[in-house]
Amino acid sequence: MxxxxxxxxxxxxxxxxxxxxxxxxxxxxxxxxxxxxxxxxxxxxxxxxxxxxxxxxxxxxxxxxxxxxxxxxxxxxxxxxxxxxxxxxxxxxxxxxxxxxxxxxxxxxxxxxxxxxxxxxxxxxxxxxxxxxxxxxxxxxxxxxxxxxxxxxxxxxxxxxxxxxxxxxxxxxxxxxxxMPQGPRYYPVDQVSDLTMRFMVAEVIREKVILNTEHEIPHAVAVEVTDYKDKETRTDIYAVIYVERNSQKGIVIGKSGSMIKKIGIEARQEIEPMVERQVFLDLRVKVLKNWRSNETFMRRVGYRMPKNDVD
Ligand SMILES: Nc1nc2c(ncn2[C@@H]2O[C@H](COP(=O)(O)OP(=O)(O)OP(=O)(O)O)[C@@H](O)[C@H]2O)c(=O)[nH]1
Ligand SMILES: [Mg+2]
Structure with a gap:
């Protein structure tokens, strides 16, 4: 069936x-x-x-x-x-x-x-x-x-x-x-997750950073999609990769931008089939010291209590 x-x-x-x-x-x-x-x-x-x-x-x-x-x-x-x-x-x-x-x-x-x-x-x-x-x-x-x-x-x-x-x-x-107890079908059959496309895109970018870096960096990375525009023939996505220190920023950008380029290519290859369109992906890297202790910032990038989760 x-x-x-x-x-x-x-x-x-x-x-x-x-x-x-x-x-x-x-x-x-x-x-x-x-x-x-x-x-x-x-x-x-x-x-x-x-x-x-x-x-x-x-x-x-x-x-x-x-x-x-x-x-x-x-x-x-x-x-x-x-x-x-x-x-x-x-x-x-x-x-x-x-x-x-x-x-x-x-x-x-x-x-x-x-x-x-x-x-x-x-x-x-x-x-x-x-x-x-x-x-x-x-x-x-x-x-x-x-x-x-x-x-x-x-x-x-x-x-x-x-x-x-x-x-x-x-x-x-x-x-x-x-x-499972007897109960209704809560979600339509084609819905496989409760994540917004923006959050899933941010997660895919974060995954590519984690896969390409070592030691403290995977733990220190947060990603925010700052702009998401569906245009006629393609989707333009702007995202910021946050790290906690300047040295981490240098590693994520890489020599002459080689690392951020690799992360961008790998992320785009995965995002395009997800959104079923061509994607332009703009990635920036910013330092936000100790963001992992900054609850306001954490809420902004999606780490908020599920019962208050409105997006
Ligand atoms: N060999 C092997 N590796 C596995 C198996 N299941 C998961 N892995 C690997 O284990 C690693 C961790 O998998 P995740 O699914 O991210 O684990 P998780 O429990 O969700 O981890 P956190 O989100 O960090 O708590 C990945 O590299 C997976 O590919 C398995 O059955 N066999
Ligand atoms: Mg997991």
Missing amino acids: TLDSIFNDEWSDDHRSGGIAVVGRPNVGKSTLINAIIGQKVAIATPKPQTTRRNQLGIYTEESGQILFTDTPGLHKPRNALGDYMMTVASQALEDADVIVWILDVSEAPHKSDNYIATTIQEKAKDTPVILVLNKIDLVLKKDNFSAYTSLIDHTAAYRVSAAKGDGISDLTQALIAL
């Missing part, structure tokens, strides 16, 4: 729907898993920890049900206002969920912070079913890691998957649909 033919139908009485909070340490594969379930990229994912900074919906729809996945920032010890914000929204997602998916990276042994996550889940969502997703089974594994992880918390079920390779994803998805 095609999506169009589902769209024209009313959902049936036994249609299931609900919200799932996807949580876990930074870099375990939360965003990759949601992209794999939905079958298209709705969240940026990179090898650097703390890529996701705010809660965002990934919407999975099939004939029998709809799941609203909340992708959350990885649970970690906050070091600034941005970190505090990330932890507040991740915990809020736990409180609001019908089911919690806790993703674990079984290519590594559990960390101390996994005990903290178990405690947080028990505190915030004592009665919510927990599904453990043991991810990255394509990597070299130590068998002990499975039992170490499954003993962290009481859980309804555990699934072994490779989000990156797609292994185990459809079984997991069907199990999650079956756990």
